[in-house]
Amino acid sequence: MNKIIVGSDEWCNFPQLKIPAVKARVDSGARTSSLHAVNIVSFNREGTPWVSFEVHPLQNDGKTTVHCEAPLFDKRKVKSSNGATETRYVIKTPLTIAEYTWEIELTLTNRDSMGYRMLLGREAMGGKMLVDPNTECLLGEPSIEELDQYYALHTNEKTGLKIGLLASDPSLYSNRRIIEAGQERGHEMEFLSVKDCYIKLDGEAPEMHYRGGRILKGFDAVIPRIRPSVTFYGSALTRHFEAMGVYTLNSASAITQSRDKLYALQLLINNGLPIPTTGFANSPLDTEELIKMVGGAPLIVKLLEGTQGKGVVLAETKKAAESLINAFKSLKANILVQQFIKEANGKDIRCFVVNGKVVESIMRTAAPGEFRANIHMGGTASITKISAEEKRIAILAAKTFNLKVAGVDIIRGSNGPMLLEVNSSPGLEGIEGASEKDIAGKMIEAIEKDLKYVRTND
Incomplete structure (x- = not known):
């Protein structure tokens, strides 16, 4: 084919994706081409990896949305x-430009902060184009009327809620499932990266900004799923959404209280909830007394900042316990020393609480050689029936922190059930996999109930 002479930007067509017109920045300095995409979710179709995503093809227009699916070629x-x-x-x-069509590689990314919804890089242009950087749209451009006609069927009128998922990694199972569950119930779902949000503090008009300067507005609700490593910043963002009048599924104060392990245990005890005997001290001189306090070895040592089984160590002998405790103290690390419940036999119960109800419970069993039940460390999960007392403990534990959604971990000791931990961002993979229940959907239902939203198709 003859080489196409193009300007610094041109309108492109992707027939397989059903995107008839998107304006691209033509950039021979960039190697790869990219397309603006949000709500990107990978899945399997007949054993083959695919990816679904949504494209807002017109700049500064979030209402026009094209839902796309394509085989996944690579991750890079x-x-x-x-x-x-x-x-x-x-x-x-396939890319169509002018009367020519050829296949190109496209990376999918959020380009809200960029001037164009698409970037056409040199790999896609190689051998087919010549660029005149001093010109624009040499191959013509559609009129406003033509664009309206192209995308008439893709304009979203708001029928559901606008819900943001405030988290760090859109590819995590839990985050993907929450996005899917909201979309299935007719809501507009948007993933909001914690690191890309920033705050405008203003007594009259507080604002939440997103990368590139976009102002986040119009949200009915936000679901915070804050990683422990970004608890301070994520909680600050959640608190700011609350100040703007946006409903948050878990409040900032609930998240921060549950993340402070020592304070959390103090609150739980004050509410009469049973926990393993726990000690906390600062001076290395008190190590021996601390070990006696929790019944001696074996015992558990926990970093206050740890989560998902990280920073939790079993000391099987008194000597090992002394060495471990003193080593942590020499590093200025804050630790808890806790009674080891041997009769639990490497098992615990995860109760998933939503809006004051236990919606499902699973028994988690530790992997061989491990003392703590954790599916992220090779453990297994299966559905289990809990007692009335265990249900009471789980519901009261979530209520103690005012958590609308919580993962409550309980172990069965010789003197009855005891509370281990309350997680404000519980994972969904283990509990949905074991129960085959739509737990993510229960979270969306909780938002609908609290906002008194009635689905029109019910």
């Missing part, structure tokens, strides 16, 4: 123009 790390590196999904799809 790409360095953007601002120097940041991110892992992106890659698809192959």
Whole structure:
């Protein structure tokens, strides 16, 4: 084919994706091409990896949405123009420009902060194009009337709620399931990256901004799923959404209280909830007394900042316990020393509480050689029936922190059930996999109930 002469930007068509017109920045300095995409979810279709995503093809227009699906070609790390590196999904799809069509690779990424919804890189142009950087749209551009006609069927009129998922990784099972569950119930779901949000503090008009300067507005609810490593910043963002009048499924104060392990245990005890005997001290001189306090070895040592089984160590002998405790103290680490409940036999119960009800419970069993039940460390999970007392403990534990959604971990000791931990961002993979229940949907239902939203198709 003859080489096409193009300007610094041109309108492109992706027939397989059903995107008839998207304006692209033509950039021979960029190697790969990218397309603006949100709500990106990978899945399997007949044993083959695919990816679904939504495209807002017109700049500054969030209402026009095209839902796309394509076979997944690759995942690769790409360095953007601002120097940041991110892992992106890659698809192959035909590109039509002028009267020519050929297949190109496209990486999928949120380009809200960019001036164009698409970037056409040199790999896609190779051998087919010549660029005249001093011109624009040499191949023509559609009129406003033509764009309206193209996308008439893709304009979303608001029928459901607008819900943001405030988290760090859109590819995590739990985050993908929450997005899916909200969309299935007719809501507009948007993933909001914690690191890309920033705050405008203003007594009259507080604002939440997103990368590139976009102001986040119009949200009915936000679901915070804050990683422990970003608890301070994530809670600050959650608190700011609350100040703007946005409903949050878990409040900032509930999240911060549950994350402070020592304070959390104090609150639980004050509410009469049973926990394993726990000690906390600062001076190395008190190590021996601390060990006696919890019944001697074996015992558990917990870092106050740990989560998901990380920073939790079993000391099987008194000597090992002394060495471990003193080593942590020498590093200025805050630790709890806790009674080891041997009769639990490497098992615990995860109760998933939503809006004051236990919606499902699973028994988690530790992997061989492990003392703590954790599916992230090779443990297994199965549905279990809990007693009335265990249900009471789980519900009261969530209520203690005012958590609308909580994962409550309980162990069965010789003197009855005891509370181990309350998680404000419980994972869904283990409990949905074991129960085959739509737990993510229960979370969306909780929002609907609290906001008194009635689904029109019910």
